Amino acid sequence: MGVLHQFEGFLTSLPEVERPREILSFKQRFKWVVVVLLIYFLLANTMLYGLDEERAINYFGALQTIMASKFGTLMTLGIGPIVTGSIILQILVGGKLIDLDLSNPRDKAIYMGTQKLLSFGFTVFEAVVMVVMGALPAQGNLLEYQVLIVAQLVAAGALVIYMDEVVSRWGFGSGIGLFIAAGVCEEIAWRGFNPFFSGGAPAGIVPKFLYTLFNGYPDFFSLVPLLGTLVVFAIVVYFESMRVEIPLTYGRFRGARGRYPIKFIYASNIPVIFASILMANVQLWAAMLQKVGYPILGTIDQATGVATGIVRFFTFPRPIYTPDFDPVHAVVFTLLLITLSVLFSIFWVETAGMDAKTVARQLQQGGMKIPGFRGDIRIIERVLQRYIPAVTVLGGASVGALAALGDLTGALGGGTGVLLTVGILYRLYEEIAKHQIMEIHPMLRRVVGDLF
Helix, strand or coil: CCHHHHHHHHHCCCCCCCCCCCCCCHHHHHHHHHHHHHHHHHHHCCECCCECHHHCCCCCCCHHHHCCCCCCECCCCCCHHHHHHHHHHHHHHHCCCCCCCCCCHHHHHHHHHHHHHHHHHHHHHHHHHHHHCCCCCEHHHCHHHHHHHHHHHHHHHHHHHHHHHHHHHHCCCCHHHHHHHHHHHHHHHHHHHCCCEECCEECCHHHHHHHHHHCCCCCHHHHHHHHHHHHHHHHHHHHHHCEEEEEEEECCCCCCEEEEEEECCCCCCHHHHHHHHHHHHHHHHHHHHHHCCCCCCCEECCCCCCEECHHHHHCCCCCCCCCCCCHHHHHHHHHHHHHHHHHHHHHHHHHCCCCHHHHHHHHHHCCEECCCCCCCHHHHHHHHHCCHHHHHHHHHHHHHHHHHHHHHCCCCCCHHHHHHHHHHHHHHHHHHHHHHHHHHCHHHHHHHCCCC
8 A cells, every 4th residue: 555545535535526427418518618718718818916017027938838828817827737746746656656556446536636736736836936036026025915916826726727627527628738729829820910010010920921022021031930830730730640550359249340549649749748847847946046046957037038057958949040049959958858758758658547558458358359369468468569669759759859840940839839739639629529429329339438
């Protein structure tokens, strides 16, 4: 029995969103998604009361889109606390420092309760740190306003945790993915098509290019971020369609055949989210240590955002077409992002029950076997073992490289943001399509189980 089992009663009794007691229709799920999205945009456009906006310092910059945050608003922390808690718990479980068997329903409940508790804890911690280190200064530096800002961030952070549960249980996909996609799409629309003038030309990339074209001096460099966005978009869609399909037969029905798909991006885009949030936390710790006079991770200039020391390589490099582009910074950042993506990909597959052993057990319990082989679980596991470890590493490295490519080209919404959004929307489409098929052909549920 592990240490967390001693607190099982507390961890499994934390307030949670109730699961639906009956199968929800497409309209019901869609309604909940729309409601949560409206609340998200309301939080993202409500400024913190008592904040001195003129002295506020945004340390994260481009990471905002990945964190689904909007600095200075109730969504300043975004999904950062949720993902940070998940990262730490996955490392502890994956490294066998905590003894939990996620295939066991009891251990799974303890895991989910611990993750929620860590999310609450990091919400409070990050809110306090942001205020104390001066990133979110209170008006007049009054203590009552500082407490009020922390309280607002904690309340909004708790709401985000439960909104994520609402989407995952009553809607489609996950709240984390939905918030990221919403934030990135908003930035792409604003940066790409903003018609308002700034500095003598439209601020949006497309209006600015058309303006310069019609005035006889076309600015082709202004299109690089848009082209980078389209390139990353196209490559991600291609990667999402790549898969290895293992033939299966269903033992209970003679002649019934199917295929188990192993996607190239097997661990989805989760590893890049984890890697990006980890980089954001390094920046947060660097800023905090700098504030107290121990800049062991390096320094971050509050006015320009330029970083030095170790933390420099955890910040986004300048786009390749800018005068201050630093190739060393770009190469180290790319290698670091790829490495972290691979490591988190491996951790995610092991802790999410996607490894060969777990999948083989699930297929065998479902009465599946590979044609030409006995239904022995060891045979199924051996076949899966040929592909799953390889696509886990290659898929993780590929999404890390794609994210870095988008960042170096200055892609709208950030390379990581575009990568995540395409993957999120692709999987959202797949889930909606499956749900609609189940509604049209309810008899399929008896064969494949209650997927929803």
